[in-house]
Amino acid sequence: MIDGNETGFSRRTFLASGTVATAAVPLAAQAKGRTMDQAAAVRAETGVPITLRINGGNHRVTVDPRTTLLDTLRERLGLTGAKKGCDQGQCGACTVHVDGRATLSCLTLAVAAQGRDITTIEGLAAADGTLHPMQAAFVDNDAFQCGYCTPGQIMSAIAIVHDGHANDANTIREAMSGNLCRCAAYPNIVAAIEQAAVQMKRG
Amino acid sequence: MRPFTYTLADDAPAAVRQATVPADAHVRAPVQLMGGGTTLLDLMKLDVMRPDAVIDITPLATARYGNIEASTTELRLGALVRMSDAAEDPAVVRYYPVIAQSLGLAASQQLRNMARLGGNALQRTRCNYFRDTSYAQCNKRNPGSGCAAIDGFNRLHAVLGTSDHCIASYPGDFAQALIALDATVEILSAGGARSMRFADLHRLPGSTPHIETSLAPGEMITAYVIPAGPWTRRSTYTKVRDRESYAFALASAAVALDMDGATVRSARIALGGVATVPWRATEAEALLSGKPLDETSATRAAEAAFAGAKTHEHNAYKVPLGKATLVRALLTAQAMEL
Ligand SMILES: Cc1cc2nc3c(=O)[nH]c(=O)nc-3n(C[C@H](O)[C@H](O)[C@H](O)COP(=O)(O)OP(=O)(O)OC[C@H]3O[C@@H](n4cnc5c(N)ncnc54)[C@H](O)[C@@H]3O)c2cc1C
Ligand code: SF4
Ligand code: FES
Ligand code: FES
Numbered sequence: 001m002i003d004g005n006e007t008g009f010s011r012r013t014f015l016a017s018g019t020v021a022t023a024a025v026p027l028a029a030q031a032k033g034r035t036m037d038q039a040a041a042v043r044a045e046t047g048v049p050i051t052l053r054i055n056g057g058n059h060r061v062t063v064d065p066r067t068t069l070l071d072t073l074r075e076r077l078g079l080t081g082a083k084k085g086c087d088q089g090q091c092g093a094c095t096v097h098v099d100g101r102a103t104l105s106c107l108t109l110a111v112a113a114q115g116r117d118i119t120t121i122e123g124l125a126a127a128d129g130t131l132h133p134m135q136a137a138f139v140d141n142d143a144f145q146c147g148y149c150t151p152g153q154i155m156s157a158i159a160i161v162h163d164g165h166a167n168d169a170n171t172i173r174e175a176m177s178g179n180l181c182r183c184a185a186y187p188n189i190v191a192a193i194e195q196a197a198v199q200m201k202r203g
Numbered sequence: 204m205r206p207f208t209y210t211l212a213d214d215a216p217a218a219v220r221q222a223t224v225p226a227d228a229h230v231r232a233p234v235q236l237m238g239g240g241t242t243l244l245d246l247m248k249l250d251v252m253r254p255d256a257v258i259d260i261t262p263l264a265t266a267r268y269g270n271i272e273a274s275t276t277e278l279r280l281g282a283l284v285r286m287s288d289a290a291e292d293p294a295v296v297r298y299y300p301v302i303a304q305s306l307g308l309a310a311s312q313q314l315r316n317m318a319r320l321g322g323n324a325l326q327r328t329r330c331n332y333f334r335d336t337s338y339a340q341c342n343k344r345n346p347g348s349g350c351a352a353i354d355g356f357n358r359l360h361a362v363l364g365t366s367d368h369c370i371a372s373y374p375g376d377f378a379q380a381l382i383a384l385d386a387t388v389e390i391l392s393a394g395g396a397r398s399m400r401f402a403d404l405h406r407l408p409g410s411t412p413h414i415e416t417s418l419a420p421g422e423m424i425t426a427y428v429i430p431a432g433p434w435t436r437r438s439t440y441t442k443v444r445d446r447e448s449y450a451f452a453l454a455s456a457a458v459a460l461d462m463d464g465a466t467v468r469s470a471r472i473a474l475g476g477v478a479t480v481p482w483r484a485t486e487a488e489a490l491l492s493g494k495p496l497d498e499t500s501a502t503r504a505a506e507a508a509f510a511g512a513k514t515h516e517h518n519a520y521k522v523p524l525g526k527a528t529l530v531r532a533l534l535t536a537q538a539m540e541l
Binding site: 042048064065066068087088089092095102104107108109111112148156159160163165168173174176177178179 | 204206208209237239240244257259310316317435448
């Protein structure tokens with residue numbers, strides 16, 4: 001298999017390696033840079049080799065064009081931080097950053113994410129393991145219960161601080177409304193974001 | 204999802220040429236342009252839409268299609284502008300608040316980051332019988348099959364512009380701002396560029412609910428042009444939902460007023476959440492024209508706006524809710540400090 005998984009062995013890559021090798025028939029042409037004049041567009045059954053830039057590293061993977069960015073991250077690249085809640089754009093559990101913008105990876109095709117800078121929850125902590133201020137604030141404020149929605153919450157939270165939407169509890173609640181929490185940890189999530197916003201603005 | 208070919212567009216006329224293939228309805232067209240994909244991929248996963256080919260037009264945003272251009276006479280919004288960028292553009296916020304608010308109150312931050320203005324106006328109804336292919340009856344999805352909603356669960360369905368064939372409500376918000384402000388939509392066809400009134404874009408369901416717009420298959424929306432007027436600054440969008448954020452409108456109103464003191468010179472009113480298409484409330488506008496605006500006249504206008512309402516088992520509440528929403532929008536616009 002040609003997954004350029006730089007995160008090392010995981011349960012997911014192990015599972016994927018059993019099933020993917022036969023499906024991945026590399027095509028000569030890359031989807032990226034393909035122009036309208038080139039007759040052969042990327043056809044589903046064959047699969048297409050793509051390169052995704054995730055958390056600063058390039059990952060080569062061959063995907064069926066139907067594959068979402070979420071499934072590629074989770075099932076092919078061992079990056080299982082982004083979660084699948086609804087797979088229909090309704091819950092925010094799959095939120096990642098694409099070129100710095102909070103984006104739903106379940107409604108993004110992997111082929112369409114080439115050439116973009118993708119950041120997932122796995123890319124936030126420093127190399128020495130120091131948590132991002134937003135991650136630390138979620139811990140400090142007990143801003144989760146089961147934790148399933150948390151990676152998506154944190155990715156959205158960082159984006160709304162950068163976008164200038166984390167001014168007070170009301171703007172935070174509005175800007176975070178695309179991230180549902182079945183455990184209803186909302187008050188603590190808002191408190192965590194208020195705390196981290198101050199630290200992130202200080203730099 | 205069924206197999207499809209994915210192509211990245213680098214040239215608008217070529218994309219339109221490739222997408223121009225015969226189809227009886229856009230929802231069934233075998234080639235689909237893709238902006239943010241937030242409607243298209245969702246409906247493809249649900250097997251409601253089954254294109255053979257998807258043409259990703261987002262690279263065209265680097266051309267004029269991705270620009271917001273505000274002059275003293277008009278606002279031009281490229282079809283590939285992101286909802287979030289238009290909602291927060293300083294000129295749009297200040298001079299066309301109804302547009303900024305209609306976009307800012309829609310969907311979620313993530314969806315607004317992804318979705319583009321061209322696809323936004325073309326988003327499809329959230330009628331559950333349309334979205335769930337296990338229901339055999341849906342004239343919009345499967346022409347001639349009947350309508351499961353008319354005798355089904357129709358709490359979210361329309362009360363204006365319905366027919367015996369479809370009562371699905373138009374779900375979007377931005378379109379109400381565009382129709383209220385007399386926008387024009389610019390279109391690229393295989394034969395060249397054309398434009399039409401935004402009011403002519405969406406079609407009433409009538410006996411052909413599967414034909415939702417006046418666009419021919421393959422035609423691409425390239426921009427919306429909104430003329431500036433004394434009413435554009437005094438404009439607002441009021442949206443009422445089941446929850447305060449991240450939900451479609453049960454009832455909404457886009458209002459733009461040209462006032463002479465307390466008297467209305469002209470009112471522009473569109474209603475959302477209650478109608479099958481973006482709905483211009485011309486009777487209400489006519490009643491207000493030249494009259495003082497207060498709660499009484501606003502209520503009279505709202506009565507007129509819903510005079511033709513036709514309700515079903517679960518959606519009668521939309522008539523009083525829609526009226527109250529319009530009254531609130533009118534009084535909010537009047538009270539705006541410019
Ligand atoms: C959970 C959820 C909640 C939402 N809530 C709201 C809400 O509250 N209010 C609201 O208004 N919307 C809401 N939406 C809908 C959302 O705003 C639309 O899905 C989005 O605006 C569509 O834009 P897009 O670029 O993603 O379109 P796409 O999905 O890319 O395209 C939609 C359709 O339009 C066609 N198309 C796209 N661009 C063009 C073009 N330039 N010319 C011609 N055809 C084109 C495509 O072929 C396709 O058929 C919600 C969506 C979700 C998933
Ligand atoms: S209301 Fe329209 S979309 Fe819904 S089931 Fe009836 S025909 Fe289909
Ligand atoms: S999994 Fe993407 S929004 Fe729910
Ligand atoms: S912590 Fe359980 S869903 Fe949010």
